[in-house]
Amino acid sequence: MKETLIIAGFGGQGVLSMGKILAYSGVMQDFEVTWMPSYGPEMRGGTANVTVILSDRKISSPIAHEFDTAIILNQQSMEKFEPMVKPGGVLIYDTNGITRHPVREDISVFAIDATAECARLGQAKLFNTMILGGYLKVRPVVDMQNVMIGLKKSLPERAWKMLPDNEKAIIHGGEIIRKIR
Amino acid sequence: MAEKEVKLMKGNEVIAHAAIRYGCDGYFGYPITPQSEVMETLMELKPWETTGMVVLQAESEISSINMVYGGAATGKRVMTSSSSPGISLMAEGISYLAGAELPCLIINCQRGGPGLGTIQPSQGDYFQAVKGGGHGDYKLIVFAPNSVQEMHDHVAEAFDLAFKYRNPAMILADGAIGQMMEKVVLAPQRPRKTDEELKAECDAWAAMGKPAGRERNVVTSLELQSEKMEIINQRLQAKYKTLEENEVRFEAVECDDADYVIVAFGSSARICSATVEMARAEGLKVGLLRPITLYPFPTQQIAELAARGVKGFLSAELNAGQMVEDVRLAVGGKAPVEHYGRQGGMLFNPDEVLAALKDKLIKK
Numbered sequence: 104m105k106e107t108l109i110i111a112g113f114g115g116q117g118v119l120s121m122g123k124i125l126a127y128s129g130v131m132q133d134f135e136v137t138w139m140p141s142y143g144p145e146m147r148g149g150t151a152n153v154t155v156i157l158s159d160r161k162i163s164s165p166i167a168h169e170f171d172t173a174i175i176l177n178q179q180s181m182e183k184f185e186p187m188v189k190p191g192g193v194l195i196y197d198t199n200g201i202t203r204h205p206v207r208e209d210i211s212v213f214a215i216d217a218t219a220e221c222a223r224l225g226q227a228k229l230f231n232t233m234i235l236g237g238y239l240k241v242r243p244v245v246d247m248q249n250v251m252i253g254l255k256k257s258l259p260e261r262a263w264k265m266l267p268d269n270e271k272a273i274i275h276g277g278e279i280i281r282k283i284r
Numbered sequence: 285m286a287e288k289e290v291k292l293m294k295g296n297e298v299i300a301h302a303a304i305r306y307g308c309d310g311y312f313g314y315p316i317t318p319q320s321e322v323m324e325t326l327m328e329l330k331p332w333e334t335t336g337m338v339v340l341q342a343e344s345e346i347s348s349i350n351m352v353y354g355g356a357a358t359g360k361r362v363m364t365s366s367s368s369p370g371i372s373l374m375a376e377g378i379s380y381l382a383g384a385e386l387p388c389l390i391i392n393c394q395r396g397g398p399g400l401g402t403i404q405p406s407q408g409d410y411f412q413a414v415k416g417g418g419h420g421d422y423k424l425i426v427f428a429p430n431s432v433q434e435m436h437d438h439v440a441e442a443f444d445l446a447f448k449y450r451n452p453a454m455i456l457a458d459g460a461i462g463q464m465m466e467k468v469v470l471a472p473q474r475p476r477k478t479d480e481e482l483k484a485e486c487d488a489w490a491a492m493g494k495p496a497g498r499e500r501n502v503v504t505s506l507e508l509q510s511e512k513m514e515i516i517n518q519r520l521q522a523k524y525k526t527l528e529e530n531e532v533r534f535e536a537v538e539c540d541d542a543d544y545v546i547v548a549f550g551s552s553a554r555i556c557s558a559t560v561e562m563a564r565a566e567g568l569k570v571g572l573l574r575p576i577t578l579y580p581f582p583t584q585q586i587a588e589l590a591a592r593g594v595k596g597f598l599s600a601e602l603n604a605g606q607m608v609e610d611v612r613l614a615v616g617g618k619a620p621v622e623h624y625g626r627q628g629g630m631l632f633n634p635d636e637v638l639a640a641l642k643d644k645l646i647k648k
Contacts, residue, residue, distance in 0.1 A: 123292070123465065126292055126465060127292050130290055130292050130467055135466075135467065136292065136465075136466065136467060137464060137465070137466050138292070138464065138465035138466070139460070139463070139464045139465075140463055140464075142317075142318060142403070142404075142459070142463050163554065163555075163557040163558035163560075163561055163634075164554055164555045164556075164557065164558035164559075164633075164634050165460070165464055165466075165551075165554060165555075166460075166554075166555050166631050166632075166633060166634070167633070168633035168634070168635050168636075256292075257292075
């Protein structure tokens with residue numbers, strides 16, 4: 104098993120923490136993991152992305168030029184990363200603010216309206232765990248039990264009161280993701 | 285489910301944990317991207333409340349390195365960390381530490397230069413780390429970690445060698461290794477050295493109070509008599525020769541039957557290990573020689589590969605071509621040696637390295 108994933112969007116969407124939750128979940132499942140962020144000025148209001156690799160073998164390069172899965176959360180990232188999904192791979196995107204939808208026919212495309220759903224629930228903070236839940240529905244690379252442990256381990260103790268809401272958001276993300284093609 | 289003692293951590297964070305667990309006595313630093321998490325993590329862990337380790341934010345890099353000089357002069361295990369422009373500021377102090385033969389640990393989490401450059405990863409400080417950087421004929425012991433686990437392990441290894449040879453040691457990392465998170469197993473906590481232990485180990489040279497029975501220890505790099513200064517230089521050179529003979533560390537991946545060998549260190553070696561996998565999948569016999577110590581450099585190991593009949597070497601570095609000069613010296617004209625690199629904070633992909641290998645060496 105090897106999953107090479109890019110999560111890309113705006114700074115503030117929780118892109119890096121989503122990657123961290125997934126990476127910690129992978130550790131709980133005994134996988135080798137790497138979490139390689141973009142860092143620096145990109146994070147302040149601009150684009151932010153993180154490459155997460157989960158594997159049952161030693162991971163050679165933490166840098167990838169093609170991805171099994173891309174989670175795309177803004178238009179700039181769509182331009183940049185849609186072409187980098189492997190043929191037969193998966194693209195997941197939030198339709199909010201997307202003006203040019205994915206065009207590739209050789210990959211599976213899923214949409215999740217997490218921005219809209221979080222607005223409806225009045226819970227903007229649950230955005231990234233909802234997306235994560237959608238991803239795990241499509242690519243169940245880690246057992247849900249380990250995801251919940253990974254979630255707890257990647258949050259500071261002061262945020263543990265948010266755990267039940269985030270757990271629900273992960274489940275709910277799996278319910279609202281839909282296949283486009 | 286029993287919880288394992290496996291942590292997920294950034295390379296920079298693990299430096300802090302490893303230093304505390306090694307029994308480090310003091311850290312003196314000044315923040316700079318992409319390594320600020322080293323001091324941030326130390327401040328968060330508050331080791332002064334547990335092991336008694338001092339953590340101090342100095343007013344500048346120049347102060348940090350001179351605090352390291354002061355701590356090291358008393359036989360304590362002290363360290364600093366910075367990134368490229370900050371290391372340049374420390375260069376004078378590093379030369380003094382080497383001249384006074386003081387053991388210490390310096391972390392350089394490199395970013396792109398020259399000047400203020402960029403905050404993205406680079407390996408543009410290879411020359412500075414292995415050829416001097418400061419003035420005078422001196423060498424640092426230089427480790428190049430390629431994973432978060434090695435960031436952890438090299439703290440203890442570098443400190444041990446620094447004390448064994450009474451010489452400053454450097455961990456030459458970069459923004460990619462510093463910012464990346466991976467699994468890591470932390471070493472058990474070791475106690476800091478007691479005063480008695482320090483006395484037993486460093487009484488011959490360190491400034492820790494003059495007992496009645498011996499002469500004063502003087503820690504200095506100054507010697508105005510040229511005859512004496514030359515003898516000091518010769519002693520340093522003899523020490524460096526011993527280091528070169530005994531402390532070279534490297535990893536050879538698929539080199540035994542390789543027609544072509546990529547030489548790469550640190551984060552670029554990680555990327556190139558995927559290049560080797562891709563090349564082998566295409567039936568190309570490609571290996572990777574990874575210097576783990578950049579000084580001392582695995583000259584002999586590379587020379588042996590060249591003597592064995594390797595058809596070409598590619599030095600893949602995140603710079604304009606620095607280590608390639610040492611690879612050429614080692615190969616000694618027996619095979620072509622080419623360089624492939626990216627600069628300014630750009631990383632290369634495994635497939636780009638493979639394309640460069642084909643273009644520069646295999647097609648010829």
